[in-house]
Amino acid sequence: MKNREILLVKRPDGAPTNEHFSIKEAAIPELSEGKVITRLLYVSVDPYMRGRMNEGKSYIEPFQLNEPIEGGAIAEVIQSQADGFQEGDIVTGSLPWREYTSVNADSLRKIDPALGPITTSLHILGMTGLTAYFGLMDIGQPQEGETVVVSGAAGAVGSTVVQLATIVGARVVGIAGSDEKVQLLQQLGADAVINYRTEDVSKALAEACPDGVDVYFDNVGGEISDAIYPLLNKFARIVQCGAISSYNKKNDQGPRIQQYLIKSSALIKGFTVGDYRERYPEGFQHLSKWLQEGKLTYEETITEGFENILQAFFDLFTGENVGKQLVKINEPSHKE
Amino acid sequence: MKNREILLVKRPDGAPTNEHFSIKEAAIPELSEGKVITRLLYVSVDPYMRGRMNEGKSYIEPFQLNEPIEGGAIAEVIQSQADGFQEGDIVTGSLPWREYTSVNADSLRKIDPALGPITTSLHILGMTGLTAYFGLMDIGQPQEGETVVVSGAAGAVGSTVVQLATIVGARVVGIAGSDEKVQLLQQLGADAVINYRTEDVSKALAEACPDGVDVYFDNVGGEISDAIYPLLNKFARIVQCGAISSYNKKNDQGPRIQQYLIKSSALIKGFTVGDYRERYPEGFQHLSKWLQEGKLTYEETITEGFENILQAFFDLFTGENVGKQLVKINEPSHKE
The missing domain is CATH 3.40.50.720 (NAD(P)-binding Rossmann-like Domain)
Incomplete structure (x- = not known):
């Protein structure tokens, strides 16, 4: 198992470019009680992340230098020591831009693939x-x-x-x-x-x-x-x-x-x-119903490859990508 | 029966003075279906009235020139052709500064003297x-x-x-x-x-x-x-x-x-x-209870005489009257 991650190494002053980041080999994650190891499937790249690259307080906490960028992502559980999570579960949460990660299961939510395509958990069903x-x-x-x-x-x-x-x-x-x-x-x-x-x-x-x-x-x-x-x-x-x-x-x-x-x-x-955390199930129920009835639609643009995450992020600020911009890293092991 | 009223005759540019108003003899009011004739007991003089003396739109409609000033008041019904109102009722509402007025009973509210002194209907129970x-x-x-x-x-x-x-x-x-x-x-x-x-x-x-x-x-x-x-x-x-x-x-x-x-x-x-019009009874109930229990107090300053209404109003802008400023015009005919 080889692992990679994307770090912030320099704070951008204007538009972010490759010089502000580093794609590096990462340590193999270790499992412990209450944690799962995840394999990254999709990440969401979002304009608000630019704000987190600045130093100092904004409305959201800044990223740390020489630490991985993190954000909304979909991953697959490949090992689990956490109750209620098992190998093959598809989960979503805020994850580092790292292929394999050891993460507290508390911070993850299992996706029900019956509600819609799994990528929708990063936008319309998220x-x-x-x-x-x-x-x-x-x-x-x-x-x-x-x-x-x-x-x-x-x-x-x-x-x-x-x-x-x-x-x-x-x-x-x-x-x-x-x-x-x-x-x-x-x-x-x-x-x-x-x-x-x-x-x-x-x-x-x-x-x-x-x-x-x-x-x-x-x-x-x-x-x-x-x-x-x-x-x-x-x-x-x-x-x-x-x-x-x-x-x-x-x-x-x-x-x-x-x-x-x-x-x-x-x-x-x-x-x-x-x-509204306690009412999320109600929200998912309505949104997935309308989605299945064709009353709700969404647009997404999917770029492929871990090495292309940064370019997809940069393009948010210049390109005219339609709808939600995602990057696909891996297929789930067990396709539905 | 002689009647008097106070008209706005000139719009003040700065502080209001006697030159902007006229105390005149008024017509004897006539009764018709749905109306009552009231005898003025108390008027409330309030800083917000100054705004209504300006021309043009503010957050509240301006007074008309050569028409009486009007505002919060307490009066006694002396004749009635309106269901639910009879001679001797003490009422409150927005009334002209005129001793005797013919007014739609719809715009009046009967005061229950059991809830507290009738003047409280112009402040703490109003x-x-x-x-x-x-x-x-x-x-x-x-x-x-x-x-x-x-x-x-x-x-x-x-x-x-x-x-x-x-x-x-x-x-x-x-x-x-x-x-x-x-x-x-x-x-x-x-x-x-x-x-x-x-x-x-x-x-x-x-x-x-x-x-x-x-x-x-x-x-x-x-x-x-x-x-x-x-x-x-x-x-x-x-x-x-x-x-x-x-x-x-x-x-x-x-x-x-x-x-x-x-x-x-x-x-x-x-x-x-x-x-909250529909919930007024709930409000009155709580306020009068706290008032009777001594948990709520109020301050009022009472000046006497119809001819002193204007001076009481002018004094709002210079004096340091404590609490609500009222002017007493008449005693109720039937004292409790």
Whole structure:
């Protein structure tokens, strides 16, 4: 058994390149009580990982120098000393970019292949789908005929929210940043889509929301959200899922919003998907049902090979990959 | 029967004075189906009325020129053609500053004198108390031992919130703007009080809230609220009752707050007391019980005479009246 891993060896200042990483031979992992040894099958490469490559505190803990990058992954258990896990189980969790790893079974979740293709556990039947589901259904609570606006609508979470809001019979307005994304959202069933790069967002929103806004699923914050607050209907619900436009700014300023909330008796609720950990089974059940019924779709791009993980990550920032970008490392030993 | 009323005849530019108003003889009111004729007993004079004297849209509709000022009042029914109302009933509602008025009974609420002195229906057993009760209990949901911060804590709503939070066993931190108010809040049971005019609010808050902030009852907004957001605990609740620091500013800017809400999975909910109309009886029941048990106290200042309403109103902006300012016009005909 040979083992390899990908380490962060230098913090990037601008775009990450090969010089910031090292692919090295790694030690053979050792098993102990409560642990399993996993063989890596798929990793998810995500823009948020760039933030973790910086030093200092962000909204998420930084990666350590000379330690492996880690992130969402799918793996196969090849040895187990943990209750409830056995050889051949397909699992998901946050794993290092390392072919074979010894890991606490507590941090893993077994995937049920009956629910859908295993890669879906890295997006629509994983944190992405659960984030969309609980944010929209628990906080947003859209009713049939209400208007739901989604910012960052073509993103992994956003495009799922658009579809879920359509399923409940809401009028759905998506906001995205390219004509290609606008087209994708129209295909997903959005009733109106706004390209914030080419349109006057306030004007376009007023036209797209003649009856005001009942639910706003916000991935973006900033000026796009500024344009929404004046349109809120009485008892509107804002799902504060992300605020990506603020993440890289220091002391980001904007109009104060408290008066809008009072005027419309509106609610804003921040959340992270982990808040709903105890209700994950409910979320998986609904999402997999809609997926099997063809009411939910997803896009994924799969690159092959451990040695191509870094290039797939770099391409996130330049290329126009469609949907979720994954890298396949190995086939499961026991194919279904 | 002679009748008098107070009209707005000129919009004040700065402080309101006698030149902006006229006390005139008014027509004798006429009764019709569904209406009652009321005799004015008490009026409430409030700072928010100044905003209604301006032209143009604010968060509340402006008073009309050459029409009477109107606001919270207590009156006695002297004639009735409305079901459920009869001579001698003591009622409250928004009434013109006019001694005798013909008014739709729908807009009035009968006061039960058994619940407390009738003047309390203009504060602690009225909109003030209900605003504090529903905002804190329904949105804030403070638990025993949690930390509740109240801005504008010495105001009519704020000082009620401080007492209610004490009743549920929370640790209560009040923010106010004078040493006299600080003292009042200490007497009402606040565990810590911050004078925002003389102290560094961020530093004082960090000291007063060593375990972070679980509930923030916000009457003020602006820089005081900016100092709170970084201290929010996981699942914190912000009751957005007012934002008085923004009301007179155009395009008021401040730090964007979405990231704080995400980080702490916190909630902000705006509201107005009318959102809880159907639950008023529950609110009155609790408030009057605590009042009778001596757990809730209030302060009121009562000036006498219809001709002194304006002066009492002017004095709000210069004097240091303690607690709720009322003007007594008449005694009820049938004293209890």
